[in-house]
Structures are given as structure tokens and as C-alpha cells.
Amino acid sequence: MEQSRDLQIQKKKVPHLVILPIPFQGHVNPMLQLANLLHSKGFSITVIHTNFNFPNPSDFPNLRFELIPDGLSDDNKKWTEDPISAVHVLNDSCQESFHDCLSRLISDGPLGPVTCIITDEIFYCTKDVADQLKLPRILLGTSSASLVATMTSFKLLQQNGLLSISDGEPNTLIPEIPPLRVKDIPDIGTADPEIFERLGAETHNAMRSALGYIMNTFDGLESTELAKIRQDIHPMPLFEVGPLYKFSPGSSNSILTQDYSCMAWLDKQAPETVIYISFGSSGSFDKKDMVEIAWGLANSDQPFLWVLRSGSIRGHDSIELPKGFEEKMQERGRIVNWAPQQEVLAHPSVGGFWTHNGWNSTLESICEGVPMLCSPYLWDQNLNARFVSHVWKVGIQLENGFNRSEIELAIRRLMVEIEGKKIRERARDLKENAMHCIEKGGSSCESLETLVDLIMSL
Ligand code: UDX
Numbered sequence: 001m002e003q004s005r006d007l008q009i010q011k012k013k014v015p016h017l018v019i020l021p022i023p024f025q026g027h028v029n030p031m032l033q034l035a036n037l038l039h040s041k042g043f044s045i046t047v048i049h050t051n052f053n054f055p056n057p058s059d060f061p062n063l064r065f066e067l068i069p070d071g072l073s074d075d076n077k078k079w080t081e082d083p084i085s086a087v088h089v090l091n092d093s094c095q096e097s098f099h100d101c102l103s104r105l106i107s108d109g110p111l112g113p114v115t116c117i118i119t120d121e122i123f124y125c126t127k128d129v130a131d132q133l134k135l136p137r138i139l140l141g142t143s144s145a146s147l148v149a150t151m152t153s154f155k156l157l158q159q160n161g162l163l164s165i166s167d168g169e170p171n172t173l174i175p176e177i178p179p180l181r182v183k184d185i186p187d188i189g190t191a192d193p194e195i196f197e198r199l200g201a202e203t204h205n206a207m208r209s210a211l212g213y214i215m216n217t218f219d220g221l222e223s224t225e226l227a228k229i230r231q232d233i234h235p236m237p238l239f240e241v242g243p244l245y246k247f248s249p250g251s252s253n254s255i256l257t258q259d260y261s262c263m264a265w266l267d268k269q270a271p272e273t274v275i276y277i278s279f280g281s282s283g284s285f286d287k288k289d290m291v292e293i294a295w296g297l298a299n300s301d302q303p304f305l306w307v308l309r310s311g312s313i314r315g316h317d318s319i320e321l322p323k324g325f326e327e328k329m330q331e332r333g334r335i336v337n338w339a340p341q342q343e344v345l346a347h348p349s350v351g352g353f354w355t356h357n358g359w360n361s362t363l364e365s366i367c368e369g370v371p372m373l374c375s376p377y378l379w380d381q382n383l384n385a386r387f388v389s390h391v392w393k394v395g396i397q398l399e400n401g402f403n404r405s406e407i408e409l410a411i412r413r414l415m416v417e418i419e420g421k422k423i424r425e426r427a428r429d430l431k432e433n434a435m436h437c438i439e440k441g442g443s444s445c446e447s448l449e450t451l452v453d454l455i456m457s458l
Helices: 002-011 025-040 083-108 126-133 145-159 193-207 219-233 261-267 287-300 325-332 341-346 359-367 381-390 404-415 418-438 443-456
Strands: 016-020 044-050 064-068 116-120 137-141 212-215 238-240 274-278 304-307 333-336 350-355 372-374 395-397
Touching (some): 016 025, 025 044, 025 137, 025 443, 044 083, 064 083, 126 137, 137 443, 145 219, 145 381, 219 238, 219 418, 219 443, 238 443, 261 304, 261 341, 274 341, 274 404, 287 304, 325 333, 341 350, 350 359, 350 404, 359 381, 372 404, 395 404, 395 418, 404 418, 418 443
Parallel strands (some): 116 137, 212 238, 274 304, 274 350, 372 395
16 A cells, blocks of 8 residues: 555655755754655655755765755854844744745746745744745744644643643642643743744744644654644644654764764773663853763763763863873773764664654654653753653653762663663653554554655645
């Protein structure tokens, strides 16, 4: 059945999809994974990408790339300092160039007429362009279903005056949306709350005429939240097709160069002993936090692989490790600028992931069955960490920032104590659920087929 439909696609004109990612690592990854996946289903794909963080096209032989200017200033390019502003600048300045590029592709592009466009949900300017050019549009949401479902409930309760929280104390539980606390509600990550509100409003508006909403998650993990989204939130079809990276393993979407030398080091370590540490593409720390992390790792006596990205220590161009640290860690620890994370998490010697809980990292850890130590710091990360520790119960959250003795204790709890063993068992179960979802007949596979059918019907 599936095979005959794939043949049908080949015989008919090949449908041409135009993809527009937001050019930040956590957003580019799932979008290009989706692009590769749809290519494998028989579609031709053009990726329209900003010159900021433009990927190397030779890493993506199945995709055709078009370049558009991004309009970002040097300040915006340090996007981690004010990511929401950078998103608005991208929307404001890309609308015209996206329109021009798309018009060109429609009239005489090498891959034929455009069937449909797929854009990141926060590239809200694409709604007007698609409406003007009368093109169907599908959105990709790159966060968890838990985030979408919970935040929508939170906003509704807030608007109707039904929230019982009376103070802003960060650890206060919000009884209407358990198990969240005040501090788990996405941080605005910007000095100006109005621009965050604008992002919510614009994104919401852009959903209105979209044909469908694709999510990088799977039913075996977030069935309750997906059902809630289906029922209450989005009247449009919802396609949960995650974990996307599992459908196209080994394809690197990394903007930074991944250092594969750590894999040989991992090969030398005993099974499930190494703790892997990475706080994503946007994390930055004060130097004193880096010092606490370093000594917490050194004192834990556990082997570790630490991603310490250049530029991630605020106010410092280069990274200077604390005196005596390298002598103490010797062969027990390894530091890299950027790792092949998916391969690292899948390595048998890795037994724990200390993460900032960006959605991609959280999903990758769950899908490789690796328990987490959670240190979220902004946006959806607090909510993801809360679900990891209190709903899926596959991790422990470090609640009080970075303190070397707390870090040492938490690493031991996760890596060697009974508590950690139980967490590991649950992590293995979730990994199995993920694998079932992407098998033939599994929920993500089925959802993908429905998405393909929808596009074919256009
Ligand atoms: C951002 C936000 O922080 C996050 O909250 C949101 O959910 C998505 O956008 P980022 O901080 O980069 O993303 O985190 P994450 O979503 O975890 O994505 C990081 C990606 O980079 C992952 O796919 C991971 O595999 C990759 N990575 C990370 C590497 O390839 N190498 C590394 O060393 C670290």
C-alpha cells in the first residue's frame, strides 16, 4: 500500500515543497530532518535559508538551497543575548525577500511549481506571503506538545481570572496546571516583555490559515498533551512525526563543527559510566558558574564529556579552566567545543546527560534511553525539565543554580545510586516507546503517511 503510494508520487508530477527554517540550531535541526524525511517520501525540496547560519549545501545532497538576506545587525547576530528581538528582526526583514524568492520559484524555478510551503511556526511573516501568493502553508512547531498544551491552558485560565496563584514566588505550585510551578512558566528571555507578547500574538495569528501543524514528538511520550491540543487548541490537522532525527540518522545539521575525536575516548570508557554535559547552542554562563561546574565534575569521580562552547562564558572570548582542574581530571574527563550529540547519547558508555533541556536535547536523551540531570535556564526549558523530572520521571532537576557540592551529589544520585537505577529503567522504557512509534504501523509513521497524503491532495 505504502509502496504503491510512493510509486504514485513518482508517476504523478513530483510535488515541490518549499521549506523555511528559523536559522538557529535548535530550529534548523528538526526542520532539515523533516526536509530529508519528506524527500525520502518522493517530494522535491527547496530550502530557503537566510545568509545567517547558512548550512553547507554539500551536507544535504537531496535538498536545493536558495539564499535570502536576513537583515540582522551585528548585535542581533549575538542572538543568544536577545533571541526574541532577533526573531522579530528576521520576520520584519525577511518578508520581502521571502516573497521575491518564492515568486521566482513559482514562475520559473528548476523544480517546477510550488505545491506547499512548510515554515517554522515562529516565522510568522510567511502567512501574509503565502496568502498573497495563494500557496498552502503547513507549520512546524519545534517545541514539546506539553509546552503548547500547558501554555494554552495557562493563558486561558489567566484571561478568565481563574488562576489561584497569588504571589510570584518561583517555587509556588500552580494547582490548575500540575506539576508546574511559577518558575516553570517559560521565561521571557528578554528585557522587554512586550516583544515576547508580540511573538505570542503574531504566532497565534499566523496559525489561522495554516493547513496543518507538524510536531517533533511522539504519542508514546505526550499522548495526553497531543489529545488536548487536538481537542481544544488547533482546529487544523496535527501531525506528530517525532523523533525526527531517528528517521534520518547520521545526517548532520550542525551549524558548528562537531568534534568526533571524543568518540574514540568514549570507546575506552566502561558502559553507562560517562556523564555527558551540554547546555545547547544558546547557553552562556558567568565564569563563577563554569568554575563550580568544573569542580563539581572533578569531585564527582565520574568520567565526563563536557561541551564547553567558545563564547559561552559571558564577557570572556576564550575559556580559562580553573587552576588545578586539568591535572585533577587527567584522562577521566574530556572537553570539546561541540560534539556529535546524537552519536554521543547513543554510545554505550554514556550513562547520563546533564542538559539545559532544550527540546531537541530532551527528545534525543529520551530516545537514547539516557537519564538526565536538568539545569534549564530560559524559554521552554524549565517546563521541559519539570516534565522530565516529575511526569516522565527520567531525570533529576538541579534547583539552585550551580554549586559544586550539589553538583557532585546530584551526579552520584543519577549515575551510581539506587534512585538513578530506577530512573534508568524508566528511561529504557521510554526509549522503547519511541522506537515503536517510528516502526512501520507506529503512531509517528502513520502520522507521517497522513501528512504525505494531505500534501499529495493539494
Ligand atoms: C533552542 C532553545 O534553547 C530550546 O529551548 C528550544 O527548545 C529550541 O531552540 P538549543 O538551545 O540549541 O535550542 O537546544 P536544543 O533544542 O537542545 O538543540 C540543540 C541541538 O544541537 C540538538 O539537536 C543537539 O543534538 C545539537 N548539539 C548540541 C550538537 O550537535 N552538539 C553539541 O555539542 C550540542
